[in-house]
Structure formats: C-alpha cells, structure tokens
Amino acid sequence: MPILDHLWIIMALPLAGAALNGLLGKNWSKPVVNAIAIGSVSLSFLAVLELIREFAQLPAHQIPWGKDYFTWLTAGSFRIGFSLQVDQLTIVMLLVVTFVSTLVHIYSTGYMAHEDGYYRFFSYLNLFVFFMLTLVLAANLIVMFVGWEGVGLCSYLLIGFWFLKQSAISAGKKAFLTTRLGDTAFTIGILLAFWTFSSLNFGDMFKSIVQMPPDTMARAGTLTIIAVLLFIGAIGKSAQIPLYVWLPDAMEGPTPVSALIHAATMVTAGVYMVARMNPLFSRAPIAMLVVAMVGAATAFYAATIGLVQTDIKKVLAYSTVSQLGYMFLACGVGAYAAGIFHLMTHAFFKGLLFLAAGSVIHAMGGEQDMRNMGGLRKQIPITYWTMLIGTIAIAGIPGFSGFFSKDEILEAASSGPHRNVVLWLLGLVGAGLTSFYMFRLVFLTFFGKERFDHHKVHVHESPATMTIPLILLAVLALGGGWVAAPHLMGGTDHFEAFLHPVFAAYAPQEAGVEQGASLAAGAQATEEIESNSTMELVRAITGPPVMVAILGLFLAWWFYIRKPELPGKLATSLHGPYIALYNKYYVDEIYNALFVAPLLFISKYILWHVIDEGIIDGVVNGSASAARGAGGKLRQLQSGNARSYATWVVVGAVGFAVLLLALLSVSH
Amino acid sequence: MSVPFLVFFACAFLSVLGAVLLLVSWEPIHSALSLILVMMSLAVLYLLLGAEFIAAVQIIVYAGAIMVLFVFVIMLLNAGNEERTDWSKIAKVVGLPMAFFLLLLIARGLSRSVIGATIANGVGARSNAGVSTRDLSTALFRQYLFPFEATSILILIALLGAWILARKDD
Amino acid sequence: MDPGEERRLSIIPISYYLVLSAILFGLGAVGVVFKRNIITILMSIELMLNAVNLAFVAFARAHGQIDGLVFVFFVIVVAAAEAAVGLAIVIMITKNRESLNIERINLLKF
Numbered sequence: 001m002p003i004l005d006h007l008w009i010i011m012a013l014p015l016a017g018a019a020l021n022g023l024l025g026k027n028w029s030k031p032v033v034n035a036i037a038i039g040s041v042s043l044s045f046l047a048v049l050e051l052i053r054e055f056a057q058l059p060a061h062q063i064p065w066g067k068d069y070f071t072w073l074t075a076g077s078f079r080i081g082f083s084l085q086v087d088q089l090t091i092v093m094l095l096v097v098t099f100v101s102t103l104v105h106i107y108s109t110g111y112m113a114h115e116d117g118y119y120r121f122f123s124y125l126n127l128f129v130f131f132m133l134t135l136v137l138a139a140n141l142i143v144m145f146v147g148w149e150g151v152g153l154c155s156y157l158l159i160g161f162w163f164l165k166q167s168a169i170s171a172g173k174k175a176f177l178t179t180r181l182g183d184t185a186f187t188i189g190i191l192l193a194f195w196t197f198s199s200l201n202f203g204d205m206f207k208s209i210v211q212m213p214p215d216t217m218a219r220a221g222t223l224t225i226i227a228v229l230l231f232i233g234a235i236g237k238s239a240q241i242p243l244y245v246w247l248p249d250a251m252e253g254p255t256p257v258s259a260l261i262h263a264a265t266m267v268t269a270g271v272y273m274v275a276r277m278n279p280l281f282s283r284a285p286i287a288m289l290v291v292a293m294v295g296a297a298t299a300f301y302a303a304t305i306g307l308v309q310t311d312i313k314k315v316l317a318y319s320t321v322s323q324l325g326y327m328f329l330a331c332g333v334g335a336y337a338a339g340i341f342h343l344m345t346h347a348f349f350k351g352l353l354f355l356a357a358g359s360v361i362h363a364m365g366g367e368q369d370m371r372n373m374g375g376l377r378k379q380i381p382i383t384y385w386t387m388l389i390g391t392i393a394i395a396g397i398p399g400f401s402g403f404f405s406k407d408e409i410l411e412a413a414s415s416g417p418h419r420n421v422v423l424w425l426l427g428l429v430g431a432g433l434t435s436f437y438m439f440r441l442v443f444l445t446f447f448g449k450e451r452f453d454h455h456k457v458h459v460h461e462s463p464a465t466m467t468i469p470l471i472l473l474a475v476l477a478l479g480g481g482w483v484a485a486p487h488l489m490g491g492t493d494h495f496e497a498f499l500h501p502v503f504a505a506y507a508p509q510e511a512g513v514e515q516g517a518s519l520a521a522g523a524q525a526t527e528e529i530e531s532n533s534t535m536e537l538v539r540a541i542t543g544p545p546v547m548v549a550i551l552g553l554f555l556a557w558w559f560y561i562r563k564p565e566l567p568g569k570l571a572t573s574l575h576g577p578y579i580a581l582y583n584k585y586y587v588d589e590i591y592n593a594l595f596v597a598p599l600l601f602i603s604k605y606i607l608w609h610v611i612d613e614g615i616i617d618g619v620v621n622g623s624a625s626a627a628r629g630a631g632g633k634l635r636q637l638q639s640g641n642a643r644s645y646a647t648w649v650v651v652g653a654v655g656f657a658v659l660l661l662a663l664l665s666v667s668h
Numbered sequence: 669m670s671v672p673f674l675v676f677f678a679c680a681f682l683s684v685l686g687a688v689l690l691l692v693s694w695e696p697i698h699s700a701l702s703l704i705l706v707m708m709s710l711a712v713l714y715l716l717l718g719a720e721f722i723a724a725v726q727i728i729v730y731a732g733a734i735m736v737l738f739v740f741v742i743m744l745l746n747a748g749n750e751e752r753t754d755w756s757k758i759a760k761v762v763g764l765p766m767a768f769f770l771l772l773l774i775a776r777g778l779s780r781s782v783i784g785a786t787i788a789n790g791v792g793a794r795s796n797a798g799v800s801t802r803d804l805s806t807a808l809f810r811q812y813l814f815p816f817e818a819t820s821i822l823i824l825i826a827l828l829g830a831w832i833l834a835r836k837d838d
Numbered sequence: 839m840d841p842g843e844e845r846r847l848s849i850i851p852i853s854y855y856l857v858l859s860a861i862l863f864g865l866g867a868v869g870v871v872f873k874r875n876i877i878t879i880l881m882s883i884e885l886m887l888n889a890v891n892l893a894f895v896a897f898a899r900a901h902g903q904i905d906g907l908v909f910v911f912f913v914i915v916v917a918a919a920e921a922a923v924g925l926a927i928v929i930m931i932t933k934n935r936e937s938l939n940i941e942r943i944n945l946l947k948f
Contacts, residue, residue: 640944646870646879647762653867654770661777676850680858687865687885691873696938699878703885706862710888713858716850717899722910726891729914734884734921741925742877745932767871771864775857807904808911819915826919833926 003051004058007067007084010051010094011133013044014101018126025119030109037122038105041129045098052091063087063501064203066139073142080200085139089502092340093136093272096347097265101129103469104260107355110465111256111362121161121254128154132265136272141190141200144273148186148237151266152179158261159253168252175246182236182243189229196222206279206506214283227280227287231294234270240298240328244321245588251313255358258313263320263354264347271327271343275336279506282334288418292332296413296423296430299325303433307440308571308581311368312357315441319394320350322430326409329427333419335412336503337496342405348480349393349402352473356387359462359470360445367457370441375450379459384446386470391442393477395435396549398541401481403549406431410545431545435552443560672716679709679716696742700735707731721801855896862889875938876928880921887917 003009017040025033058065064087073080105125112121128151135147153176160172194200197208215221234240239247250262261267274281274291281288299322306318323346330339361368363380377384393402410431413424461467483495559566571578580586637648686706693699707730714723808816866889869882891910898906928938935942 642940642943643871643874647766650766650770650867650871651762654766654773657770657773657777661773664777672850676854680854683858684861684865687862687869690878690881690885691865691869696875696877696881699881703881706885707888710892713855713892714895717855717895719895719898719907719910722891722895722907725911725914729918730884730888734918737921737925738877738881741929745877745929745938767864767868770867771860774860774863803904804907804911807908812908812912815912819912823915823919826923830922830926833923834929 002054003047004054004065004086005067007051007086007137008069010044010047010098011130011137013040013047014126014129014133016040018123018130021119021126022123025123028119030113030118033119033122034109037126038102038109040126041098041105042102044129044133045102048091048094048098051086051094055086055091060501064090064139066203068139078194080140080142082143083139083201084137084143085202086137087502088499089272089275089340090136092344092499094133096344097129097132097136100264100347100351100473101125101132101260103472104256104264104351104355107259107358107466107469108254108256110463111358112254115254117161121158124154124157124161125257125260128158128261128266132269135269139202141193141202141205144276145186145190148233148269148273149183151261151269152176152183152237155179155250155261155266158257159250161253161257165252171246171249171252175250178243178246179236182233185229185236186233189226189233192222192226192229196226202276209279209283210506212283215285215287217285217289220284220286223280224284224286227277227284228290230273230277230280231270231287231291234273234328235294236270238267238270238324238328239321240270240294240325241301242587244298244302245591247321248314248317248584251311251317255313255354255361258317259351259354259358262317263350267320267324268327268343268347271324271331271339274328274331275340275503278331278336278503281331282507285418288332288334289420290332291328292413292418292420292423295325295328295330295332296426297325298322299329299430300426300433301325303430303437305581305584306437307433308578309437310371312360312370312373312441312445313354313368315370315437316350316353316357319353319434319438320346322434323350323394325430326406326427329413329423330409333412333416333423335409335416337499338405338408338412340499341495342409345393345401345405345477345480348473349390349400349477352386352390352470352477353394355466355470355473356383356390359383359466360387362462362466363459364452365457367452370444372452373445373450374448374452375446376459377446380461382461382467382470386467386474387446388442389474390477391438393481394438395553396431396545397553398546401477401479403546404481407543407545428544428548432548432552435549436556437552439553439556440560443556447561448564675712676716679712682706682709683713697739700738700742703738704731704735707735721804852896852900856893859889859893859896862886862892874940876931876940876943877925877938879940880924880928884917884921887913 017036020036021033025036055063055065064085066083066085068081068083070082071079072082105122108121108125112118115121131147131150131154133147135144135151138144138147156172156176159175160169162168190200193205197205199205199208209223212223215224236243247262247267251258253262281291302318302322302325306315306322309315309318323342327339327342327346330336330342359380360373360376360383363376363383364373367373389400393400396403396406410424410427413419413427414421559570583589637644639645683706686702686704686709689702690699690706693702707726711723711726711731714720714726863886866882866886869885870879873879873882891913894906894910894913896906898904898910931943932938
C-alpha cells in the first residue's frame, strides 16, 4: 500500500507502541515490552525507507506532497486540518529521527535493564517519537505546534523519569517551564502569522509571503516580527541564549534520553522550524541577523563553559548547546542546507557521544565525575574507540562528518551572501574550544592513571545491546559526511543538491541568483576538477577551522597528558575566570534571583494568601455566612406568634395604602 | 344644626364609644356588648343614608345572629379575664403608631382623592330619596345572581365546617 | 345655592361618614394587634368589617348606585360564615390548649 497516501502510519506506529506499553506493559515481561517498543520504531523506520522509494518516483511539481486527513478545527472560515506533507527536508529529518530512535531504543534495553518502571520508559520514548514525527511531517503550523508541545511534554516526563529524585523533578519542571516561555512567543507568532497570511498551511503561507514586499535591514515589518517570535520559540526549544539553562539540568534524565532527545532530535526541532520557514526568514534580514547572532554567541559562550566542567554529561550538554548555535548560525547566514547537514552529522556524533558516555557511566557503576575516572582505555575498548571517533568528528578533523558540516557553516559565515566577520570569528574560536574540551574529556576519561579504587569499581564493557548501536553510529559519524563532500573534493554536494528545491522554491530574487550562480559554479568546478582538485583539497584541509581544531587537540594533549599538573595551576592562578566558568557564569543563580524568587513570593503571599484565601474564599464563605445570617433573621418572622403576624398584616396594609394614595394623588 | 346632623353625631359618638370600650374592656363579654352597641348605631347611620334594607339586615343578622353566636361561645368557653401579660414588643413599638397612622392616612387620602374632592365640601348624595328594597332585590337576582348563589353555597360549607369542627370526638 | 337645593343638600356630607369609617377601622386594627383574647380579636375583625360596610353604604349613596349595597349584603353574609367557622376553630383550640390567650397558640414556631 502506498505510504504516500498513508503518511499517518509513520506516526501511528510509535503511538501504538506507546499506548500498548503504557497501558498494558506493566504486566508484561521485558522481552515483550522490548519487542513492542523497538518493533514499532523500527517498523516506522522501514516505512520511511519505503516512503523514500516512492518519493523518488514523484515528479518535481508534486513536491511537496501533502495529504489532508481530516478537519480538526473549524471556526467560521478558519480551518485547520490534520495535514501532513513530505518534501526533501522532511525526508532528511524522518531518516535521522527514525534511525537514531531505533538505535537508542536498542541501546536502552541494555542500559535500563535493571530499572524500575521499564515499561514506562519505553512508553514515553515511543510517545516522544510519535510527537517528533508529527512535528516533522506537519503541513501547517498548528500540527507542528502539536508536535512541538508534545515533545516538550515527553521531555519533561523523561527527564523526571526517576521521579523520586528531587533534582530530577526540578530539572523536568525547569525544562518545561523554560521552553514554555519560548512557546508563548511561538504561539503569538502563529497568531500573527495567521492574521497576516490568513492561513497556517506552509504552502499557502509561502505563496502569500512571496507576494508581500520583503523587509529590509532598515525596516522591521510584520515579516520580521513573526520571524523573531517564532525564533524565540526555537530559542527555548533548542536551548540558545538566554533560554538554554534547562539543557544542562536535563542531564538528570537517563542517558539514552539525553542522547535521543537532548542531542539528536527534540532540540533540533527549532533548527528544523527555521529551515522549514526559510521563505519567511529570507525576507526578514533583521530576523536572520538575530538568528545568526544568537547562534554564534551561544556557540562561543557554551563552549567556554564546557571547558572546565567535570561531569561527563554536563560537558556533552554544553557541547550540544554550542553545536545548536552553529546550526542557527548557518541558517542565519542563509546556508540552510549547511545547517540541516550539521543537524544530521550532529545527531550521529552527539548521539554516539552520549551513548558512549552512558556506556562509561554504566561501566563505572554510576560514576559521572571525570575526576574520578582515568585509564579506561584498555578496559572498555569498544566504548573507547567509538567515543574517540565521535570526538574526532565533533572536533572537525578532516575526513570525519563533523569536518564537512562545520567547514560549510564557517565558509558560509565568512564568504556567503550574508557573511559577517564577527560571527565567523566567534564560530571559529568556538570550534577551537570545542576541539579542546572534547579531547580533554577523552583524555581525562580514558587516559592517564586510574583515579578510582580498582576494588570498589568493577569496570566492565557494556553488553552487545549497547555496543552495537555505538558501532553503527560510529560508522555514520565517520562516513556520514561524505554525502555532502563539496565539489572541490571530487564529488558533488549531494546533500545540498537534494535539499536545493526546498530552499530555492521561495528564495528571494537576489539570493536566488546567487544560489543559481553557486550551482553553476559548482557545475563549472566539476568540469575543472581534474585541474584544481588538489589545490582545493589542500586549501580546505589547511583552512582556519582545521587549524583551530588541531590546535585544540594539541592543547588538550599538552594539558592533560603531557603535563597533567598544569590545569590545576592554571585554575588557581586564573581563579576568578575559572570560578565564573565553573559556575556557568552564575546564570542560574541570576535567573533564580531575578525571576524565580519574586515569582514564588508573589505566588505564595499575594496570590495564595491574599487572593485565594482572602478574597475568593472570603467571598464564598462570606456569601454563605451572609445567607445564613439573613436566613436566621428572616426565620424569626416565622415566630408562630399570631399577634406579630397580625401586626405585619397591618404594616403591610399601611404600606399598601400609602402607595395607593400616593399614586392617586399623583395622577390627580 | 338640623336633626340629621344631631342624629349623625350622636350615632357616631356612640359607635366610637363602643369601639373604644371594645378595646378597653377586660372581659370579653363586655367587649361583645360594646360591639352590639356599635352595630346598633351603625344601623341608625344606615337609615340616615337611606339604606333601610341594609339597616334591617345589620340588626337582624349581624347584631342578632352573629353577636349572639359570639356571646354564646363566650359563655360556653367560660372566657374569663384577659391575662395580664405584657404587650409584645412589636405590637408596642410598631403596632400602635402604625394603626394611628393608618387612620390618618386613610382620612387624608380620602379627603384628597377624587371622591373626597367632590364630596368633601358638603356636596351630598345625588338624591334625597333612599334606595328601595325592590331595586336591591332586582339587582341581586339579576346582575348578581352568580355571587348570590355562590354565597349560599359558601354558607352551606361554613355550616358544615363549623359543625364538623365543633362536634365532640367520638 | 337656592333653598330647595340647600334642603336637598342638607344631608350629611359623605366625607363625614368616611371619616367615621376610617376611625372605626383604625380602632379595629388596634384591637387586632393588641388584644390577647382570641374572641376579642375576632370581634375586632368584625368591627373592621362594619367600618367597611359603612363606607360602602356611604359611597352607594354618593353615586346613587345600588352596587355598594349589594356588596354590603355579601359582606354581611360572608362575615357570618367566617364568624361561625372561626368560632368553631376557637372552640377546638380551646379544647386542646385550655386557654384563650393567643400567645399560647404558637405551634407554628420555627
């Protein structure tokens, strides 16, 4: 049956898995739960493969392919349907989401083997995949928002999976509330978009956008405002400055959750949204600048914090925030394909890094502090090698996937149509810092002397269910970049070519010319490959990004292998900056004082005591006692005393007579 | 001062006197007798107004039957003196002034109303002649036949009711 | 006014009757409120009815219409019925309560 007609199956499979495991999984054995969970996600992956096969046969004018399944909301002429669409961008995202999800599910059977609430974990994980797929397949902003909110919910549920742990619950709440702030702006953006474009369907919106005059750097019109509002939502969801604070705390959740949600899929939803709305952003230069600035700043800022963290997962968390910054930097300078490419490679190597970290933690019996590790290289070889591959990828060493994607981004920042030297510089320094702290992580964990008691901790390699996904991801982290090998390396940029229709369909005229030009240049270059490929290759390999990557590797080796006492000395001599970095610039404390504490105060003293207890209860109780009092008084009328009755009759008669005579004299 | 006026004032005085005595007496039997006095004087007043039939009915039915009934019941129940208990507060504070006020109101309202305006200055009745009994009975049996019959049924019901209420429980 | 008319008009002004009626009515109301013996209260009610009768007769004379007298007729009849039934009830109550004091009849108290 053609998947193209039944796109909903891709989402329904994980949902069914979630429902089955959630409602009935409590009584089932682990193998059954595993089968349902892994089975639903892998079936979804197979459905995506089938979808690709059918998609490849579609003629170009039918893309994006959309299906409207049922009317969800109507209000007068406003109609929101449950509509899904597929285009090249969707395909990329679907592949990433389903494949990495399947691997994480397999990994989790090993990692969570001894946990309570096993079935609950897989139910939540499946539910997350359902919402993520909804987000990716959506054909209008509302269905996307459903997915957006849904993944936030699942993130909350999974961060607080160990709900008896106070820190986990707080982290879950923090994540949900912080992203909520972004979501509020997102909602306002949706409303404004509807008001401006009269439709929330992507196709209709883009057609309307093309007919409007684009905003310029000097004029911030409606388009800019909508774009900025939507981007604020992305800031929350994708953990950029200033709403990134939830992501490090989200490490309280199980490591597979960190790998899937907080590295590969959910946090990339913001990038996906910006890429999807590229016609809007391309016509709002100020918004694009905002995106690029926030991205570059976050990339640099988070990397600085990651330099001195001691918890292995926290380093990876800040690294994720930083890499997301790169993706937004790419979108902000117009290189949407590069941003999505980095999204894909990041899913591979960051997912790999997190799963490997989980393997290390599992091997160390729960230890997460790198200061208590060391010398694990020989003892957990598979974990070591896969983690090393992931680190080399993220550092941007040529040949591995991260190199290709990061290089493309930095090149777009330095010489693309929206180039900006400051942003490029931030990205470059950030790349160097990334290399440094990632190799620091590897050296601290796997090299050097063992800084733990060999007898207390029995280091053992992880089971096959955990190592096989690691190996698969390592392969992808190694070779996944070659799909976009730029033309100078002897091939065509397949990735960008594949995604080209998505970003060129509604591109503004000037950029369209340039994109066409770059394609032409690319085609031209292919013809000249024989003559220039060697020079181009050398230029690429010796470019600034590679330089800083190797510099970072060298410095990490110097500090942590050659002269391990240096970091300590540097920390004491640069005590101020060190403390600031170690405490994450005290941002959490600042937020707490500025926002959380006043809010709690208002909530407790004003809203609770004054309004809820005083006013609302007061009104309710007061009206009750007023009624009781009035009733008590009125009850005394029923005295049973006939004389008082008679008296009241006379009083009434007098009153009536007064009224009557007054009326008579008035009419007279 | 013509004779009618004298008669009027005499009867008015007597009726008010009787009413006051009704209020002031300790014994119910005295009150009953005072009421009879009131009714008699009212009968004379009806005569003055030319309603002979009504005057007769007043004496025969009201004073002669109803009041007799009252007297019989007083005697039957051996109603003694009223108890010397204090007036209820409501009655003292509200009732007395209210009643007085009611009186004044009615008097003032009447004097100021349309009716009062036409007759307050001494304009009297349309004609000096009274109303004949024939005219009254004609009206009663023609226009007011239905109320007449209804009232007779009412009396029947009252009769039955009084009998059932007052008989001994066997 | 000519003498003939004056003679015709030398009957008592209707307003005098109305004032008398008002006084009697008021006194009756006072009696209802203040007397403690049930029978006396019933007699005060009769007094009020009588006052009203007087007013009706006076008005019948004033308008020259017979309807007022008919009304009086019916009032008297109904008063008779009411007195009969009322006294029967009084007798019943007295059998139960052994007292004619209205303040003892307070079973309708809340």
